[in-house]
Amino acid sequence: MKLRSRFFKQSLLWQQQLSSTEGNIENTKTFSIKELKKATNNFNRNRILGQGGQGTVYKGMLVDGIIVAIKKSKVLDEGKVLDEEKVKDFINEVVILTQINHRNIVKLLGCCLETEVPLLVYEFIPNGTLLQYIHDENEDFPLSWERRLAIASEVASALSYLHLAASIPIYHRDVKSSNILLDEKYRAKVSDFGISTSIAVDQTHLTTNVQGTFGYVDPEYFQSGHFTEKSDVYSFGVVLVELLTGEKPVSLERAKGGRNLAPYFKLSMEENNLFNILDARVKDSSAHEEIIKVAKLAYRCLSLSGERRPRMIEIAMELEQICFLQNNSNGQKNNDEITNVRTEVTNHWDVASSSGAALSIDMEQAFSSESWGLLEKQVSSNIK
Template sequence: MALAAALLFLLMLLHVLVVAPASARRRPPVARPGCRDSCGNITVSYPFGIGAGCYRNDGQQGFQLECHDSGLFPPRLTVSGFDHHLADLSLASGEARAYLNATRECFSSTGGLVDRTNSYMSLQYSVYRFSDAKNRLVALGCPNLGYFVDGDGYYVSGCMSVCRPSRYAMPGPCTGVGCCQSEIPADISFFGPYLRNFPPSKDSTAFTTNATSCHYVFLVEDEWFTYTDRVFLNRTDDFAVPLVLDWAVRNIDNCSAAGQNATDFACRSVGSQCVDATNGPGYRCSCPKGYDGNPYLDRGCADIDECHLKDEYPCYGVCTNTPGSHTCQCPPGTSGGATAKNGCRPKDNFSLALKTVVGVGVGVFMSVFMCFWLYLGFQKRKLIKAKQNFFEHNGGVILQQQMRSHRGAAEGGASGFKIFSEQELVKATNNFAADQVLGRGGHGIVYKGVLEDKTVVAIKKSKMMEESDIKEFAREMLILSQINHRNVVKLLGCCLDIEVPMLVYEYVSNGTLYHFLHGKELNTDTTLDTRLRIAAESAEALAYMHSSASPPILHGDVKTANILLDNNLTAKVSDFGASKLAPSDEVQIATLVQGTCGYLDPEYLMTCQLTDKSDVYSFGVVLLELLTGKKAICFSGPEDRSLVSRFVAATKAGTHEKLLDGQVRKEMGPEALEEVTHIVTRCVSVSGEERPAMKEVAERLEALRRYQRRPWGQAGGNDSEEGQSLFGRDMERGVEYMFGPQDVLDLEGGSTYTLSL
C-alpha cells in the first residue's frame, strides 16, 4: 500500500514537471513585473498599464489607464486624462472599444427646441484614432442633418435623413429615410457632433411628412448597428453606443524611423516584428509566426507548442515541436498525410508497374526539357539578331566609322564618347527602377545611373523617335559629343541596340532651375548677383552652341526646366531633345512645331522655321523668371496667364519694377533696371530681326553683373556715367518702351505645344 502511494506521488510530480512548463509556454506574461494585468474581465497588456511604471511613457497620452473597482461592478476601465470608458482592449488587432452617448435634440410640434444632450469625444495628442474601417456616422430621426467637425471646427463627415409616409416606406435599412449613415476618413482624433433641424414649412412636404420629435447623431461601431430592435426611429431617450478606436505607438511616424532609436523602440521581444500603422502615423509590434505573447516586453514572445494544441494544429502521427513551428510525420513504416485522420498507411512495395510509370515519366520530362532548352537558345539568337538590327538601323555602324575617322583626324576629340549596350544601362539603373527616376518630360524619362567605374550619369530613355530623325541621329550624336563647355551638360554616350536610342549625360546633382525658383526649397533671399550669374552662364552656353559649335546647334526648347544647377549653383543647359543642327544651305521648314507654352517663339509658331532667334526669345522668358520669381504660365488668379504679356503690360504702364522679386527690387539700382528691361524687351520681341544675338545678350548680362557689384550700381546708388560706360548705350531715367498690340503672343494651355502641318 505504501509502495503504491509512493508511485502515485512520483507520477504526479512528473506530471507537474512536464506539463507545467508547457502550460507556462502557452501563457507568456502580458504586463510588466509587479503590475496589474487586468481590470475586471479586460486584460491590460503592456504598453498599457495601471499605475506608475506600468505603462509606456513616451510623451503620448493613452497608454496610462485607471481601473475604478471600488464599489463598481463590473469594474470600470478608463483612459487617464480623458476619462473615456474602455469596454475592450486588444493587443493583437491594435483596437480598443469605448462607449459614447448619442447627441440628441428634441423639438416641439412648432419646431422649437425643447431638450438637448451633446456628447463630443477628443482623442487629440493620444495614441488613439477613430477607426475609419469599423465605425460609421449615423443620424436618426427626420428631417435631420447630422454631421461632425474636427478639433479646429472644420467639417469632416455627415449625412441627411428625410422621412416618408409609412405606406411609402423605402426598402433597405438606413438609406436616408428616417436614418442615414456615412463613412468617416482616416486619422481623425476629434468628434464634435452637430444637428441641423428643419422647422415645419408649407413649401415642402418632404421635410414635414412623418417628422419625428427627436433627432440623434452619433459615431458607432458598424457591427453594433444592425438596425434591429435596438434602433427605433421614434425613440426619445438617451443611450450610449460602442465605437472602435485604433491605437498605435505614435511618438514617431513609422517603423523605419523608430528602428533608428533602439532605446525608445517599442518592439522589445527578440524576433518581434514592426508594422506601420494604417490609421494615422505610428507603428505596432507583433510576435513572429509560431510565437505568442507580448512583443512590447523583453522576452515577451514565447514559442507556441503546437503539439499540445491539437484542435488548432491537428496531427495524427509523430508531432515534434520546433522553434516557431512543428513537424508532423507518419510513424516509421507508414506514409501519407499525418495531419488527416487515418492519413498514414503502411508503405506499399515499389512494383514493376510503378517503376515503368516512373521511367516513362522521366523520359517525357527529359524530352520536354530538351525542347525547352532548344527554344531558349532560339529566342536568345533571335534577341541578338534583333539588337544587331536595331544597332544598324539607328546608325551604329556609321557612328563607329565617324568616331574612328574623327579620332584619326583630331586625336582625343571624341575619345570621351562611348556606345553603351542596353545591358550596361539596365545594370546601371537597377533595371530602370522607379526610385531612380530623376524627371519626366515630353520626350521621355531621365534616370540616375551608376556605371561600373562608379561614374554617376543621367540616362535619358526617349519615348519615340521619328524615322527622319534616325537618319541624322549618328551625325548629330558625334557633333553633340564634341560640345565642351562648362555650362553645357556633357553628352557621354548613347545606346543603339534598342528600338529607341538612349542618351547618357553627365549627372548634375542640384536639380533644375525651375525647381530652384518655384519648388518647395525656394530661397526668397537668393541674391541678384546669383540670379544674374545663372542667367549669364546660361546665355554663354547658348551663345557657344550658336556661334562656336560646328555646325551651329539650335536648342529649340530653352526653359528653366532644361537648365540644371550643380552644388555651386553653376548653370548647365541640358535636354537637347528638341535640338536641331542649323541648316547650312537651305531653309528647313518643320512639319512639327515643338516647344513649351510660355517659352515658344511666336515667329517660329507662325513660320514653322526654327532659328537661333527662337532660342533668344525663350531665354528672354527664362531671364524674366529669374528676375520675377514667377512662372512663365500661371493658371490661377485673375491676372494674365503669360509672364511675357504681364511684363509688356507693366512696362507700358511704367510699373514693371513692381513685377520683380522683392529681393531683386531691394538690390537693383535704377540704371541696372533700365538695362535689364532693355535686354528682356529686345529678347521677347515678336520680330526675330529685332532680337539680339545670344552672344550680345551674354556680354550685356556679364556687364550688368560687373556694374551691379559696384556700390553705385545697387539700389540707392547713382552713377549714370558709369552705367553708360559699362552698358555702351545711353542710360536715361524714365525711358518709355513702345509696344504694339502684336508685340506679344500669349500662349495658354498645356505645358507642351505641338502643331502638325
C-alpha cells in the first residue's frame, strides 16, 4: 500500500513537471502498467528489440492492434537501487520529444508513470538500426549508395530541425548509427533523446560533464566541456564516414594509427586515398562525383575547430542538392574529379594562425593511438 502511494505521488510530480513544459503534453497519452504488460506478454524476453546503456526496448501490441516499441529502464529490469540520473534521463526524453514533430524523428506516443522510472512508448520502426545495415556483412538487404545518401540527407534534415525549427533549440548529444532507425521503406528516424538538451534561443553552448559515445564525441567538447550545435555536427560527420566506408567508429582491426575512424578518414582524404577505403557497395556505384562531394562534406564536419564546421542547416541543404544531382545524374564517371580530389580537399584544410595550428596539432595528438588508452580511462565513467 505504501509502495502504491509513493508511486502515485511520484506520478503526480512527473505529471506536473511534464505539464510545465512547452511541449504538446496534451497529445501524449498516459498508459497504465497493466496495458503495457499485456502488450508485451509481461515484458517477455522474446519481445526484446534491443538493449542499451539506459534500458531495454520491447516490441508490443496494444489492444487496438497498433504495434509499438516500449522502453523500460534497466533499474526496473534488474531491480537496482533507484538511480536519480536514470530517472532524469527518462523524464528528459519525454519532455524533449513532446516538443518535436518531424518525419525523420521517432515519435513518442505516450508514457507510463506508474513505475519508479517512467516507461516510454514509441511508434514501432520495423527495420532496426542503421548500424546493423552498415556493419553486418550478412545483411539480406545491403544498403545501396543511393539509399545511404538519402539516409544521410534525412538525418541532416532531422538534426537541422532540432537546432533551428523545434519550439526551442535542441542538441541531440548522442548522434550515432545505432540511434538512427530505419522504417519499412528504409527511411531514417533519429532516436534516443535521453541526454538531449534544450537551450535558450540566445545560448551558444552548454557546459556539462562529457557524455556521448566513444568514437563519435567531438574532440573540442572533450577538451572544453562545452557542447555546441557543432558538436552534433562532428558526430554526424562520423556517421557520414560510416556510410561511405562501412567502417566502425572505433576498431582494433585497422592499421596502426587508424583505430579512431575520424582521423583515419581525414588522413586518407589528404593522401588522395579516398577510393581505397570506401565500402565496396559504395565504390561499385557509378556516382563518383556525388561520393566525392559527400566525402568533402564529411571532412569539413570533422574539423577539429567547431567554428570551421558547417551548420546542420548548411549540411542539410548541401545533401539535398547532392541527392537532386544524384537523381538527375546520367551515371557517368568523372575521372577528372577523381584525379583532382586531393587538390580540392586541400582547400578545406584548416588554415589557422600558428597558435591555432598548434592547438589543432595538440588535439590530433590527444586522439592518436598512443594516447587512446589514457583517454579511454579518463572518460569511461561518462562515455557509453
